Structures are given as C-alpha cells and as structure tokens.
Amino acid sequence: MATHGRLVVVSNRVPTLSLPATEDERRAQPVGGLVSALRSALERKGGIWFGWSGRIAPSRPSDRIKIADIGQIQLRTMDLSRDEVNLFYTLFANRTLWPLLHNHPAHVVIRHEAYRSYRRVNRKFADTLFPSLQSDDIIWVHDYHLIPLGQELRRLGWKGKIGFFLHTPFPPAESFAMLPWSDELLECFLAYDLAGFHTKRYAFNLTDAMEMCLGGSAVGQVYTGKNGELRVAAHPIGIDPVSFKEWASTIVDSPTSPLPPQIAAHQQVVLGVDRLDYTKGIPDRLRVFENLLERHRPLRGKVTMVQISAPSRSRVPEYIQERDRVDQLVGRINGRFSDAGWLPVHYLYRSYSQIELAGFFRQANVCLVTPLRDGMNLVAKEFVASQGENPGVLVLSKFCGAADTMPEALIVNPYDIEETTAAVYRALTMPRKERERRWEALILGVTQHTAQRWGETFLADLVAA
Helix, strand or coil, rough: CCCCEEEEEEEEEEECCCCCCHHHHHHHCCCCHHHHHHHHHHHHHHHEEEEEEEEEECCCCCCCCEEECCCCCEEEEEEEEHHHHHHHHHHHHHHHHHHHHHHHHHHHCCCHHHHHHHHHHHHHHHHHHHHHHCCCCCCECCCCHHCHHHHHHCCCCCCEEEEEEECCCCHHHHHHHCCCCHHHHHHHHHHHHHEECCCHHHHHHHHHHHHHHHEEECCCCCCCCCCCEEEEEECCCCCHHHHHHHHHHHHHCCCCCCCCCCCEEEEEEEEEEEECCCCCCCHHHHHHHHHHHHHCCCCCCCCEEEEEEEEECCCHHHHHHHHHHHHHHHHHHHHHCCCCCEEEEECCCCCCCCHHHHHHHHHCCCCEEEECEECCCCCHHHHHHHHCCCCCCEECCCEEEHHCCCCCCCECCCCHHHHHHHHHHHHHCCHHHHHHHHHHHHHHHHHHHCHHHHHHHHHHHHHHH
C-alpha cells in the first residue's frame, strides 16, 4: 500500500468527529465499530471522508462542499434537497433496498421516480467528489445507498482503485430479481475492483445473482462477464474490544447501575439491544419471553427482560407499525405477569452511548441477539467483550452474520418460538463452568478479529485486486 496515496471513504452520511486531546479521551468517544475502523485507517494514511451532511437544503442546494479538518482526516460534506432526501433516502434506500436486501419482500416498495432519484443522487455524489480526487487515491465506498457510485466515477474518467463494502446481507438471486432494476444495479458492481461482504454466503448470493441476471460465470472469488469482472470476498467486521472491556469494568466499581432501579439484585436479566426495525425480530423475542414465563412458572419474579430499542426512521409507516406491535406486546406481557415489586419487561425506547451499553452488557445474564436477518450485528461481539469473570450467555440468531464466526453461542432460529424459549431457559440455568468455556472461545475470536483488522485486511485486498 506504500505506492498509493490517500484513502477516500465515501458513505451516505459522514459522522460527527472531534479531535480528542488525549488517548483516554479518544477511547471514551462513543463511536460505532464502522466509524472506529474507518477513522483508524484514515488517520494512518491521511485522507478524506465524503458524504451527505445530513442537512436538508433548499430545493436547489449548491454544489459547494463543506470542509472540516480533524487531524489527518478531512471531512467533506454536501447537502441534499428535501425531494432528494424523500425519494433517494427515505423511499428507495429505506423502503426498497433495505427490505429487499434483508429478504423481506412484503415490505418492498417499488416506485420508479424513487429509483430515478437514487441514480441522480449517486451521480451528484460522483460529480461533487471527483474534482477533489488525486490520481493515486484509493476510494472505499460503503453500503447500499451508493451502489452506482463506482460506475458514476468511472464515467467521469476515474482509473484508480475503488472498493465497495455492503454492510447488509445480500439476498438470494431470486429475491433480488424482483427489483425492476436488478440488472442495472448488478452491472454497477462491475465498476469496483473489490466488493466486500460480512459472510461468504452474502458474497455467493451476489455472484449467483450476476450469473442468473447478467450471464457470465464465477470461479472462486472472481466473477467474469461480458462487461467486466469483479472480485468478491468475505471480510467480517469486528469491534474495539479493549474499549468495551474498559467501559464495562468501570461499572463494577460504580455505586450506580445502568439497569432500571426496580430490578432487584437477585433477579436475572435477559437483555435485548437493537434499533427499532422490523428486521430485528423484537416482537418474536418478546413472545419468546412470554412463552418462557408461561412454561417455567418458578422463573416469575426471578427474571426480568430489558429491551433497549433505539428510535429509527420514525416517520416510515413500516416502523410506526413495528413500534405499535412492540408497545402492545410489552403491555400484554406486563399486564399478564407483573406482580408487586416485579415488572417482567422494562422497555427502554431511547438511544444509549456505547459506554452506557457496555454497562448493560456487563450486568446482563443473557443477551438475546435474535434478528430475523442481519448483515453482522456487532451487539453480539460487544456483549462478549463486556463480560467479566462471571460471564453471561449469548443467544444468537443463525440469520445474522455474527453466527458464522461465533458458534460457541447458543445458535437459534428466531422464527421458532419454542426452540428459542428452550435456548433462553438453558442460558439462564447454564452452569458457570460451561458459561466460562463458551465465553473464552468467543472472546478469543472477538479479540483476534477487530474493527481495525477488518479495515486493514480489506484495504490490502483492494490494493492487490
């Protein structure tokens, strides 16, 4: 990589970064695994992070880039108009591509004007970014919002390296083909030198869809068609486990607990942490807990569920419906089973920093990471990294990418309420020696496959592609 210049990261949104005065302050900044990994890579090489500012400009926003320097990183942002946000972001990205990629066809909304806006905004991203590029830059594009961006940069004459990483699943070929523009979007992938995914299955699904829709053939990690070739690879993302361990350790010495004060010291805690999204399986998880209390009466009053749901896309109809379903289930369970001094479910509809979440993870006896479909789900790894000498148990959906690298968890089918209930009961009653054995194997994988390593290995593969 020494022969290349800057790293240019492109994502739909650019994070808010600040320059900490000390290394301790740096570690205390509550940023996600993706931001942590990309920031580390940008600081080592120097470079640009480009994307939407998150601001809604007038109907004709200017093409002027806003620039902020944070150490070795230059943040460059542009504004979008209200129509662009509504059609490109809210409608096509969140109501067409998101459910399609997560294999929820019933939620997919097909609107041709939304697709046209999606292509126009990607062209705008390229037109705005291109003048800032230098010939030896390495460009790394992130996620489903920007699939056509590589093709648009090639149209402008860019000859250098471009990598793409999809942070969601990629669905089976037959599911992706329901999109009227599936062939066009698959052609867009050919503009990239390397496309990365969290699992081998997602990578295979892409090349299988390209073979079905575009012809050509895939041999090993390389797809070759009449209009070009693409290398695909699995690069599962990690976290910064050292930070989570440090944050969680502070809870041990703290006189206060992050848990709701109504939870007694003798009660076991079953924890769920998600964005409020229909792909996360929160209603199914609540039904599992309800079934647990029905089948195991001695657990009543001795186990409490804490479900943290960060608000998400709160104006999208599907998310409004999901929130209503969750509210009704929480009310039903608490109405059926609550008793003096015991509330079965504590539902916390708000966002928490990663430092605060580390405290929840440390004090949970069981963590339910049971999405119906998920690209990776870093909550599973954050929970493992936050455990102490008496570790809790991870119950993990087989439909999220984390299951591929965390087989020592209790792996479940989240659609099967009985199976998942049995796994939760087993987790609550698991002997300490077995919990320790499982955790030791899990933490080894979490510490070996960090966010920083993910960034380094992807970029090394991109240069070699």
